Amino acid sequence: MKINFLGAAGHVTGSMYLVETEQYRFLIDCGQFQGTLTEEQLNYSIFDFDPKTLDFMILSHAHVDHSGRIPLLVKEGFSGKIYCTYPTMYLADILLRDSGKIHESETDWENKKRERAGLEKVLPLFTEDDAVEAIQYLYPLNYNQDVELNASMSFKLVNAGHLLGSSSVVIDYIENDVSKRIVFSGDLGNSSNFLQENPETIEYSNFLVVESTYGNKLHQDIESRTDKLVDIILEAYDEGGTAIIPSFAVGRTQEIIFELHHYIRTHSTDKAALLNQIPIYVDSPLALDATSIYSKSSQYMSELIKSYGESPFILKNLHLINSNEESIALNKDHSPKVIISASGMCDAGRIKHHLKHNLWRASTHIIFIGYQAEETLGRAIKDGATKVRILDEDIAIKAHIHSISGFSGHADLNHLLQWVKPIEGLEKIFVTHGEFEASHFFRDRLGEIKSCDIVIPKLNDSFEI
Known part of the structure; x- marks a missing residue:
């Protein structure tokens, strides 16, 4: 051979x-x-x-x-x-x-x-x-x-x-x-x-x-990853800002939705109650298609997923964005919210537009939850760049940048x-x-x-x- x-x-x-x-x-x-x-x-x-x-x-x-x-x-x-x-x-x-x-x-x-x-x-x-x-x-x-x-x-x-x-x-x-x-x-x-x-x-x-x-x-924060994610989202909310999560449309987005759902379902705290009120937007047509496949494939998934009597990928405060017009409207709305959008390394898709409109805002929190390859836009932001070029425009970075390795x-x-x-x-x-x-x-x-x-x-x- x-x-x-x-x-x-x-x-x-x-x-x-x-x-x-x-x-x-x-x-x-x-x-x-x-x-x-x-x-x-x-x-x-x-x-x-x-x-x-x-x-x-x-x-x-x-x-x-x-x-x-x-x-x-x-x-x-x-x-x-x-x-x-x-x-x-x-x-x-x-x-x-x-x-x-x-x-x-x-x-x-x-x-x-x-x-x-x-x-x-x-x-x-x-x-x-x-x-x-x-x-x-x-x-x-x-x-x-x-x-x-x-x-x-x-x-x-x-x-x-x-x-x-x-x-x-x-x-x-x-x-x-x-x-x-x-x-x-x-x-x-x-x-x-x-x-x-x-x-x-x-x-x-x-x-x-x-x-x-x-x-x-080593993924140091596996046990505390959801707690850290929730804390960052609530911090952004307190500052009147937007939490943006660049996420791979297939796999990672569904994991984030489920873990937020699971947190709200299993925590009877003020944090969980507040999280349940913050609008969460999934802005990726591909992620919506993938979530539909995940919802129909529980037999291939963990015992925890199988144990859910309801769909594990549905939240009352979750909004699914389909059209370009809806996506554009997100960046005209400056109220506190969470945007989960593809691509995970920020090099394609709608995430580039959200970064262009929000990276320069001091109240914005960018949360990286996955690998960022060399010379990608995501890697540059994660590594501390003060300015990046997005869609032929130079954008200053004043947002808070976070990285949670436990979601890998x-x-x-x-x-x-x-x-x-x-x-x-x-x-x-x-x-x-x-x-x-x-x-x-x-x-x-x-x-x-x-x-x-x-x-x-x-x-x-x-x-x-």
Whole structure:
């Protein structure tokens, strides 16, 4: 077996592994690179293989950094099955369509500037129509459903606890009459997400490809995260300001809605009573679609969610924003409120408009609850910039900036080590999905609990195993 690391190697995003055996050629994930301009340019690179020669693909979960180049793959001739879980199929449907719309909109904006400058127009990475074409190849499976490809190879998807439908990929194969196993972790959850079940334990594997997004960090405020979030919202309210939460539309937004709902439901305090009166706006059409999917998918979620007799994603003070006109009206209304809007890293979507209209206000509170990639607008604000450029306008930052790490959907260092530790039989571990410091720190810590070869692949590295 040969593994080609074509994404998420030396990078956090762009997940894509090409696996080659004597019988099959297939991909694990086909995601977009996100972050720096240099990284995003990698999305436009020609695939290092002919998509027509692939037998199938396995998608670990729906997030765009794992699924976002599937429309390109299909456009270039791929026509096989894309195996994934049922929730991943539903979420990838809306995410890829939305991503296509964003690429079209951003390209239209860019081409207007290029036309004025006398430059040639550019094409979008892919369109909504391309996404619709690609979605038909998604082929859903249940967790732990064995897929026997032939007498010498099978695989299954097990719960990774990161996102609704997220999975680790377990591949069993026979090579030279010897049974082998390789596991791709996908993105792992941290066992503290109220919505998701814990990542499933893997008992043995010969080879492991494991993420390291937070491989050098600990989520210090997991137990107090909701209390901190509520305190910041109430502080903004007391100051007559707006609390703005840049949030990924799929997964994180639903988690925030539920945790606020759960706080109000389980606390008989003045804080909870006041929180129940503050208008909370979800301003993201994609988040509304995703919330509808979450509401219908409780069988894939935690026991806490299953125990709710009512919908866990409904609050009496929650307002769902659909139209552009409603979104614009939010920024003309200066009364205290909470705005939850996408994108999570502030580089696209309606959040940019809310930041443009509120960052310069001293009564505004910006609450970061997720990872901010290098060179994104969110990273610049989080790291203390005093001025940023949004929609071709320089905006001074006078708002209060907060960061709550406990809401991360990723496993931190301890969770990663706890997940790897029980795996017996490891001969080689590949550490991916991390910035340089995170991957190397995690590799060193892995070396303390596992006595096998541990490698950090670079982009386009290939290994025979």
